[in-house]
Amino acid sequence: MGIVENMNDTHVNDDERWFDRADIQQVHDLLTNAGAESIWVKRLVPNNNSKQQIFLGSDPSDLAFLPLGTPQYKAPKSQKKKAGPLLIRIPVPWRWVTPNGEFNAPNANMCFYPQYPEVRFSGFLQGCKEGPSELMGESKRGHELNRCMFFGTVKDSDGENDHVVALVVGASSPAAQYVLDMDTFEKGHICPVFYESKKKVGEFSILEEALVKIMGKKIVPWRRLNSGEQIKPYIAPNAPGLTLEAELGVGENAIPGPDFDVWELKAISQKSLERRNNHRVTLFTPQPDLGWITNHTQAEFVLKYGHVSGVDENGKPNEYYFTSGDINRFDESKEGAKLNLRLVGFTDSKNYDPNGMIALYDKETGELAAGWSYLKLLEHWQRKHNRAAYVPYIKQGSGGSTTVEFGPLITLGLSTSFGLFLQAFQDCKAIYDPGDKITLKNGSWTPHPRSQFRININDINAIYQRICEIDLRTPETMQEKES
Structure with missing residues (x-):
């Protein structure tokens, strides 16, 4: 129209x-x-x-x-x-x-x-x-x-x-x-708005019913494309998360939200499905929008601030990595680190300068090497949902014989905010955890960027006002943890 x-x-x-x-x-x-x-x-x-x-x-x-x-x-x-x-x-x-x-x-x-x-x-x-x-x-x-x-x-x-x-x-x-x-x-x-509501009392009920149907099954990983086409088996590193979405019919349900119903889904790798183990979760992966890096290539940045991670048969570097080891976080002083991390314009979760940034400064010159403006980070953050369901899985086998099994110990995070993220970053619970790599191919450097902000599953109470732990085998025993 x-x-x-x-x-x-x-x-x-x-x-x-x-x-x-x-x-x-x-x-x-x-x-x-x-x-x-x-x-x-x-x-x-x-x-x-x-x-x-x-x-x-x-x-x-x-x-x-x-x-x-x-x-x-x-x-x-x-x-x-x-x-x-x-x-x-x-x-x-x-x-x-x-x-x-x-x-x-x-x-x-x-x-x-x-x-x-x-x-x-x-x-x-x-x-x-x-x-x-x-x-x-x-x-x-x-x-x-x-x-x-x-x-x-x-x-x-x-x-x-x-x-x-x-x-x-x-x-x-x-x-x-x-x-x-x-x-x-x-x-x-x-x-x-539902016309024939089948929603039970409690905001988790729709997702709970869907998860119970796939829990405990050994599933061949697969993904569903936007066109409806199915790729099976699918064994890329992100296969468990895409399999979870595909099994729940994401892309076909008529209820809006980032993933399923009102929930953002996070597949969490675990050693066992019988207990909750710590695991690092990626929150988002924005590229810096400020500093020296904005006028230079990713390869130039890694060559300048990263470290050698591979050499050829003549002993010449043919691979560089830029990781958290190349950064001094708050109050750190690593000998090999060339950058200092700073949180600029932040007071607390409700008081921060919108013109502030998460910054990496050159340790020798003091120049801003890379920065993420708060407005740019907020643009990424606002795409996140205020309800997240962390679903455990274990992966077994390899190649075409790979299977994924989802477990019953679900963790729910409710009511997040950008201010809570900045506070968690200040408290070193949310971290910048890069994994940028460049490799020498045919005489030129090929970049593999991975700019990511992450948090341990045991620390997610820092970015949510409420955390609920549920065992789908006995969902009535939901435990709520105070943030």
């Missing part, structure tokens, strides 16, 4: 107040016809309007299922303490849907206030030819309790989330009453 250029506003026209009569079927039809594969809803309260904004979460990772843009920050001109709260804006491609068509909200953005922390939806009426001004305008019905904002994401031709389609209904509408009666309704939270 194309974008309609129409100056009429059905939200103001008394003869077109469809939003006060809409039932859940009309909401479903309007959004799915606009391309949404699934629908979420936020019940609105009196301070949710165009002036006071709409609270949607505590951290951008709460909205990981939305196509959030590049975080932007402008330092306030006033240096006074009353200059206002620190604000990072994150654009989001948003379209309002009405019976008349779809209408761009070009100034829609998420306002992230790290010190609270809160993420609020703003700018959703500015520049929009036909938005829900009657229900969302601060001087109109923008203080009405129990209005409901429905929204869903639309994918592009490559299967990536492209934009959001949304609509708002009045408190007296049948659709709003449907929301208040849903099993999945939670005050103050974004809730999934």
Whole structure:
């Protein structure tokens, strides 16, 4: 459906107040016809309007299922303490849907206030030819309790989330009453909309049922491509994680989220499925966006700051590695390390300078060799989800006879934030753990970059507000660990 250029506003026209009569079927039809594969809803309260904004979460990772843009920050001109709260804006491609068509909200953005922390939806009426001004305008019905904002994401031709389609209904509408009666309704939270809900009490139930079906089975590793094609066997290093997703039908379920339902899936290698063992988990793998490295090749960086890891028959280096051994972390002084790691502009999890960075400085010259700006890291972090399920596995055999078995001891991480990640980094629980390699082939260096930030599974309570440990054999004995 194309974008309609129409100056009429059905939200103001008394003869077109469809939003006060809409039932859940009309909401479903309007959004799915606009391309949404699934629908979420936020019940609105009196301070949710165009002036006071709409609270949607505590951290951008709460909205990981939305196509959030590049975080932007402008330092306030006033240096006074009353200059206002620190604000990072994150654009989001948003379209309002009405019976008349779809209408761009070009100034829609998420306002992230790290010190609270809160993420609020703003700018959703500015520049929009036909938005829900009657229900969302601060001087109109923008203080009405129990209005409901429905929204869903639309994918592009490559299967990536492209934009959001949304609509708002009045408190007296049948659709709003449907929301208040849903099993999945939670005050103050974004809730999934199910028409024939089979969801049990408890947010883990859908994933639990799916995992129980594959637990304890020796599975030949495989992967499912976006096209639906299956590759089996698949024995690359990332095979266990892709097998877990494939077994759970990821890519075919109609509930949005990074992986399955509301959960991001993490396959964790274990020595035994009968006990929980420590294991290092990769959080994300961003490349640096600041410093000397941005004007030089990866090979030049590794040659300058890495170490020889292989030689040819004449004793000449033909392989270099750049690893954590080449870096002095906080308070370290390794003799062979050429770089010093620093966390710049950080005070605590709620107080940090958006212009700050994780930095690697040349130990001899003090030059910034490589840096990851907080805004760049936040852009990666906001794609993570605020619910992660760590699923153990053991791999046996080799080649075509390889099998993967998933175990019952699941660890759940709930409610993360970018500030918690920075704090964990300051506390040396989350670490920069590079594995960049270059090899000499036909007289030139071939790079194999691996820039990764990782954390031990035993330390993940540092980046989540809640940790739950579950044994799928006896799920009623869920243990919650305080962070």
